[in-house]
Amino acid sequence: MKQITIKTSTHSYNIYTGKNIRFNVKEFLPKKYSSILIISDDTVNGLYLDDVKGSFSADEQVFHSVIPSGESSKSIHTYYQLQTDAIKFGLDRQSLIIALGGGVVGDIAGFAASTYMRGIDYIQMPTTILAHDSSVGGKVAINHDLGKNMIGSFYPPVAVVYDVHTLQSLSEREIRSGYAELIKEAFIADEAFFHTLMSTKLHEISAEQLEMHLLEGIKIKASIVENDEKETGIRKYLNFGHTLGHALETEKGYGTLTHGEAVAIGTLFALRVSESVFTSNLPYDIYYEWLKNNHYPLHLDHLNIEKIIKMMKSDKKAVNKQVQMVLLRNITEPTVVEVDDQDLKQLLDIFLRELVKN
Amino acid sequence: MKQITIKTSTHSYNIYTGKNIRFNVKEFLPKKYSSILIISDDTVNGLYLDDVKGSFSADEQVFHSVIPSGESSKSIHTYYQLQTDAIKFGLDRQSLIIALGGGVVGDIAGFAASTYMRGIDYIQMPTTILAHDSSVGGKVAINHDLGKNMIGSFYPPVAVVYDVHTLQSLSEREIRSGYAELIKEAFIADEAFFHTLMSTKLHEISAEQLEMHLLEGIKIKASIVENDEKETGIRKYLNFGHTLGHALETEKGYGTLTHGEAVAIGTLFALRVSESVFTSNLPYDIYYEWLKNNHYPLHLDHLNIEKIIKMMKSDKKAVNKQVQMVLLRNITEPTVVEVDDQDLKQLLDIFLRELVKN
Numbered sequence: 001m002k003q004i005t006i007k008t009s010t011h012s013y014n015i016y017t018g019k020n021i022r023f024n025v026k027e028f029l030p031k032k033y034s035s036i037l038i039i040s041d042d043t044v045n046g047l048y049l050d051d052v053k054g055s056f057s058a059d060e061q062v063f064h065s066v067i068p069s070g071e072s073s074k075s076i077h078t079y080y081q082l083q084t085d086a087i088k089f090g091l092d093r094q095s096l097i098i099a100l101g102g103g104v105v106g107d108i109a110g111f112a113a114s115t116y117m118r119g120i121d122y123i124q125m126p127t128t129i130l131a132h133d134s135s136v137g138g139k140v141a142i143n144h145d146l147g148k149n150m151i152g153s154f155y156p157p158v159a160v161v162y163d164v165h166t167l168q169s170l171s172e173r174e175i176r177s178g179y180a181e182l183i184k185e186a187f188i189a190d191e192a193f194f195h196t197l198m199s200t201k202l203h204e205i206s207a208e209q210l211e212m213h214l215l216e217g218i219k220i221k222a223s224i225v226e227n228d229e230k231e232t233g234i235r236k237y238l239n240f241g242h243t244l245g246h247a248l249e250t251e252k253g254y255g256t257l258t259h260g261e262a263v264a265i266g267t268l269f270a271l272r273v274s275e276s277v278f279t280s281n282l283p284y285d286i287y288y289e290w291l292k293n294n295h296y297p298l299h300l301d302h303l304n305i306e307k308i309i310k311m312m313k314s315d316k317k318a319v320n321k322q323v324q325m326v327l328l329r330n331i332t333e334p335t336v337v338e339v340d341d342q343d344l345k346q347l348l349d350i351f352l353r354e355l356v357k358n
Numbered sequence: 359m360k361q362i363t364i365k366t367s368t369h370s371y372n373i374y375t376g377k378n379i380r381f382n383v384k385e386f387l388p389k390k391y392s393s394i395l396i397i398s399d400d401t402v403n404g405l406y407l408d409d410v411k412g413s414f415s416a417d418e419q420v421f422h423s424v425i426p427s428g429e430s431s432k433s434i435h436t437y438y439q440l441q442t443d444a445i446k447f448g449l450d451r452q453s454l455i456i457a458l459g460g461g462v463v464g465d466i467a468g469f470a471a472s473t474y475m476r477g478i479d480y481i482q483m484p485t486t487i488l489a490h491d492s493s494v495g496g497k498v499a500i501n502h503d504l505g506k507n508m509i510g511s512f513y514p515p516v517a518v519v520y521d522v523h524t525l526q527s528l529s530e531r532e533i534r535s536g537y538a539e540l541i542k543e544a545f546i547a548d549e550a551f552f553h554t555l556m557s558t559k560l561h562e563i564s565a566e567q568l569e570m571h572l573l574e575g576i577k578i579k580a581s582i583v584e585n586d587e588k589e590t591g592i593r594k595y596l597n598f599g600h601t602l603g604h605a606l607e608t609e610k611g612y613g614t615l616t617h618g619e620a621v622a623i624g625t626l627f628a629l630r631v632s633e634s635v636f637t638s639n640l641p642y643d644i645y646y647e648w649l650k651n652n653h654y655p656l657h658l659d660h661l662n663i664e665k666i667i668k669m670m671k672s673d674k675k676a677v678n679k680q681v682q683m684v685l686l687r688n689i690t691e692p693t694v695v696e697v698d699d700q701d702l703k704q705l706l707d708i709f710l711r712e713l714v715k716n
Contacts, residue, residue, distance in 0.1 A: 034677060034678050076434065076438050083509055084502070084504065087504045088504070090679055092674070093674060093675075093677070114511070116509065117508060118499065118507075118511055118512050118674070139476065144438075144445060146445045150441065150445060150474070150475060151473050151474065152475075153472070153473060153477065153511065154476050316450070316451060320450070321450075
């Protein structure tokens with residue numbers, strides 16, 4: 001088992017990673033709770049709920065709620081249902097919520113915890129690679145019909161318990177999705193890690209490699225969050241690839257493209273824009289080839305560019321209705337740039353045509 | 359104009375009170391905002407929206423949303439509608455929300471601000487006496503069908519701008535409602551203030567008296583909040599009268615009894631329970647006579663006691679499903695006591711019978 005501690009100006013909590021630690025969740029809790037609500041989705045529920053529940057003794061009050069798998073669960077409707085469950089189960093201010101699942105479960109369960117009775121403790125138990133990113137740092141949210149993650153809080157968990165054994169049940173698509181965030185982290189913070197990832201073939205990856213990559217990603221994320229919990233400065237860099245990524249996810253309908261798949265394309269586009277703004281020499285082609293070789297879906301047609309630009313303008317990072325994009329002056333040198341609508345439209349148009357052509 | 363500064367461990371903000379300061383709101387903002395959304399209800403909107411809007415110049419982006427008056431607006435539905443408005447108006451992370459109205463508007467607008475894009479700034483502009491309590495301290499929330507204020511945040515405003523002139527438009531019922539909270543504050547913190555209030559006749563109160571009482575209440579509230587922003591200790595005392603109060607509000611249906619009317623009865627009951635637990639000599643009769651003379655609604659019939667006890671047990675202060683009540687060992691000596699279900703039931707039964715009889 002490995003342990004990384006996150007210390008921000010106001011909070012401190014531990015991230016535990018290791019094989020089969022889901023069976024010992026109770027050991028990682030910072031205090032005793034009056035009752036516990038485990039929230040998972042209908043995929044994870046069947047796989048790991050009993051393991052986690054088994055960590056607690058029979059006389060403890062442990063309840064569970066199951067939400068449908070997929071991004072469409074990050075809705076106000078499901079959120080309200082979780083609040084109803086929490087009230088009906090009798091959760092009080094001394095209760096704990098456990099978010100057992102991928103990014104969707106972590107985001108909605110964390111947001112439910114942040115607002116139930118004005119906030120109770122929760123822990124993150126990620127079961128996907130992708131969730132290494134969302135489970136660390138305390139950004140929790142649900143989607144609005146008009147935009148992703150528009151309703152949420154900054155509300156750190158009291159612990160992150162990451163059982164890497166659960167990653168063995170992931171599909172290829174979920175592995176691809178997770179690696180998109182790892183590559184993003186490498187781009188903004190660690191060039192050697194980037195090259196390591198580019199030499200990785202996802203279909204033949206070993207459990208050891210995966211755990212190593214995951215820890216590398218968590219370390220990058222942790223170091224950024226420690227310095228800027230509320231995203232007033234450098235934390236914005238973690239949105240590299242997400243400006244177009246979020247818009248694509250929304251436009252294609254949550255769930256059509258996975259979050260990671262959308263971010264992969266968004267990252268590629270951010271590289272293209274970076275080249276255009278800074279005329280720097282970024283590894284666009286290397287990354288593009290890697291995406292293709294690892295079977296990322298790159299052919300997007302029937303996209304309404306006007307609508308996508310409009311969504312990019314309503315992104316949470318936008319200020320005064322101008323798109324703010326994280327770009328790279330060079331690899332590991334991110335910066336936030338306000339991009340002109342017309343330039344953006346032209347670049348996006350060319351970029352999407354290229355993707356369809358190749 | 360008077361100014362009180364609230365300093366908690368993490369935040370600091372000013373409360374401004376004065377006549378007609380609504381015309382100068384802009385002067386009280388801590389910084390420049392990219393756009394502003396004024397949220398009010400359909401009563402306040404017609405009275406004061408233009409005054410507040412007039413404080414800003416024509417080239418500033420000032421939008422407004424109007425919600426229906428009354429407690430039933432503190433719903434998930436209205437909350438989501440406000441988020442929709444905020445997105446459609448193009449509010450970004452540098453935008454401000456102004457909560458212009460009573461406690462309902464302050465609570466829901468504050469909660470919307472606390473969760474829009476994970477939190478933007480907001481100011482409170484209370485227009486009722488009752489809201490002197492809710493506008494200070496950063497407790498914001500909406501109601502769940504199963505309980506009042508069950509969904510919310512601790513999220514302080516960046517300023518409170520209290521134009522006492524707006525109190526002149528209050529109905530007698532709203533004045534009564536507001537004084538219930540002032541009396542609660544007096545009970546837990548200031549005996550002289552309690553006697554002052556008991557010698558006040560609400561129907562002949564002057565604007566000067568009212569402002570003086572209001573400032574007294576704000577000072578009590580401010581001093582408690584400064585010492586315990588997140589309600590882990592002494593802030594709980596502010597819930598004096600609220601355990602039964604909230605249950606009555608929910609049981610009678612939000613809006614049938616005003617919040618203050620419910621709190622007035624809840625306070626009376628808390629005095630009765632205090633006498634029973636501590637056999638102390640509290641001014642139950644004085645307070646009861648005052649409520650009667652000032653025409654508070656005290657006749658509650660057709661109440662389902664079992665249901666009320668159940669609601670008291672799902673109150674946010676309940677721990678391990680035991681009702682926690684704030685009681686007085688003596689006037690200005692509050693304490694939190696776990697009350698046994700059976701005792702509570704018996705006391706409540708007798709209390710309600712007495713009320714109906716008198």
